[in-house]
Amino acid sequence: MLLLRLLAVLAGIGICGSVFAYFFTRDARYLALAWRLFRWVLIVALVFFALLIVERVFVTVA
Numbered sequence: 001m002l003l004l005r006l007l008a009v010l011a012g013i014g015i016c017g018s019v020f021a022y023f024f025t026r027d028a029r030y031l032a033l034a035w036r037l038f039r040w041v042l043i044v045a046l047v048f049f050a051l052l053i054v055e056r057v058f059v060t061v062a
């Protein structure tokens with residue numbers, strides 16, 4: 001769980017860093033990178049929580 005928290009913090013730092021880089025340089029590449037990172041983090045988080053829910057359902061059934 002510590003590893004997941006560390007990855008979440010690093011992803012947040014990456015997204016915020018990209019947005020700040022966009023504000024300083026006005027280069028749209030950084031904003032696109034932030035959006036891409038956000039989408040991947042959201043997909044991974046949804047898959048992770050879905051697996052937790054599925055595990056909880058199967059453990060209570062068994």
